[in-house]
Amino acid sequence: MWKVAVMIFTVTGLLSGNVLQAAIDKAQPGSKLELPAGEYHGNLRIDKPLILVGPEDQSARIIGDGNGTVITVRSDYVTLKNLTILHSGQEHERVDAAVSAKKLKHLTVDHCRIDDCLFGIDLEQVNESQITRNWIRSKPFSLGLRGDAVRLWYSNDNNVSANHITHSRDMVVWYSHGNTIAHNFGEYSRYSLHFMYAGRNDVRFNTYEHNSVGIFFMYSQDSVAVGNVIKSSIGTTGLGIGLKDCSNFTLRDNTMIYCARGLYIDRSPFQPDQNNSIEYNRIVYNSIGINFHSLSINNYIHHNIFKGNIENVYDDDQVTLHSVKNHWDENYWDDYEGFDKNGDGIGDTPYRLYYYADRMWMSNPNIKFFYASPVISILNFLAKLAPLSEPVMLLEDPHPVMEEQTLEKEGKR
Structure with a gap:
């Protein structure tokens, strides 16, 4: 178990990506970085156990540059909490996302607001992780051109619960086993x-x-x-x-x-x-x-x-x-x-x-327009009263x- 070291940023304006990325790079494994309210440049990479947490009102905003993924995670035991994550790229081939995690376990993404990101949370070969209480929306594209809000790919034994998903494409669970999907709300996808x-x-x-x-x-x-x-x-x-x-x-x-x-x-x-x-x-x-x-x-x-x-x-x-x-x-x-x-x-x-007779519309959908009309009702009555066939x-x-x-x-x- 790592000893947690707490690092607190003082923010007066938009921090460059180098400042926050440098702090992540210098942090000891298992450190906790507390971000005050403010705007931070994204396209971050986390490759060690780390806790990155913002205020409860999600006023710490990590903003991507419109290319690629906003936060890339490549280590076990990473926590992202109380963050607003914005403005990923828009390339489906790269799976541009708010959060991308691969080949790891024990990831936590909790109480984050994700908006204007093509894909929301992309998990590839990620196990035993917690994706909870997040609000997720894709980019303002037509339905088929949006990305998936949450994507599990060869990812097992995860908990995806209490998330609100809106105006995305799909939530997908492919080649993935033993997952719990509970208490989520999804709309307009x-x-x-x-x-x-x-x-x-x-x-x-x-x-x-x-x-x-x-x-x-x-x-x-x-x-x-x-x-x-x-x-x-x-x-x-x-x-x-x-x-x-x-x-x-x-x-x-x-x-x-x-x-x-x-x-x-x-x-x-x-x-x-x-x-x-x-x-x-x-x-x-x-x-x-x-x-x-x-x-x-x-x-x-x-x-x-x-x-x-x-x-x-x-x-x-x-x-x-x-x-x-x-x-x-x-x-x-x-x-x-x-x-x-x-x-x-x-x-x-x-x-x-x-x-x-009133089931005729099921074999010929063009008749559906007349469903419940007097003509169909009479045909149905006659069919029951004196059917021409069984x-x-x-x-x-x-x-x-x-x-x-x-x-x-x-x-x-």
Whole structure:
């Protein structure tokens, strides 16, 4: 353990990069540099254990020169706290960022304000680190040209919590395992949270609003998403939570509301001998509650609330329906038409969902304009009254729950 030496700057104006960099270079490993309020030139490099901390109001401002990364870290045990970090370069090829860290562990970036930086915090082969309580915004570019707010690349066992991300591109966790992503808030970005080839990650109590995609897991396994709220993911690509080629997942107690698609399932579970558990989620007021795409069977979909969706379930494959090949049980369906004569809280007859005339817009999106119109309503009524052909069953839930409050209480246990 290093003996901490405290060095305090007295600032009257904008310090040149050489002054602050020289202090960093001269500091003993494990030193603490306290920066008073003021402006400091950036493009700093830290290659030893060091604590760099500003006032609680983040009035110590480290300003890059518009080229490259503002703070480059290449040592274990570095802490950046209470800083405002501004004005990185804008080159994607170089991954110009507010903070860049590579091949290290025990980095802490806490309570920093990051603005006008292409990428926010870029971690490459960084383990056992803390990225907490930061406010992050990219440069004022169009959505696809912004950088990622937080990027984990081959980085394991990190804690990314209580950050506020706005007007960035994505937060990505790629080839990274054992990370905790919790209590973050994300808005006005593309992917709030995007996993690829990642496992054993724990995603809890995040809130994501007004993004194109809430949380998307791809080519991943053995992860948990609990207590997240995804709201207003709209547009052509809009979805709340997506699973693509994912196995052994648990999605529990999440809320997907006002999205184009609440839950999107594509070839998941991927491993034939595994399953995914989807339980106690609130899938409410979306255009489509659950959208099945490609081969997706052996999901256990139990104790969820389906309410206010235009369509509770949709299956892309009009020939081989996969939705019916999953395990549905004890969900609440707002369009269930059965009774509960014995008062046990479970419907006396199974809930069955069919394709009728009013589902035509799902196979022909041009008809969507007429959804809920009198013409479609009459066609749907006639199809149910005297169908010309056998309706197509999408799913059967043998024990539909009568009251959504029952599942709300159970899910909080």
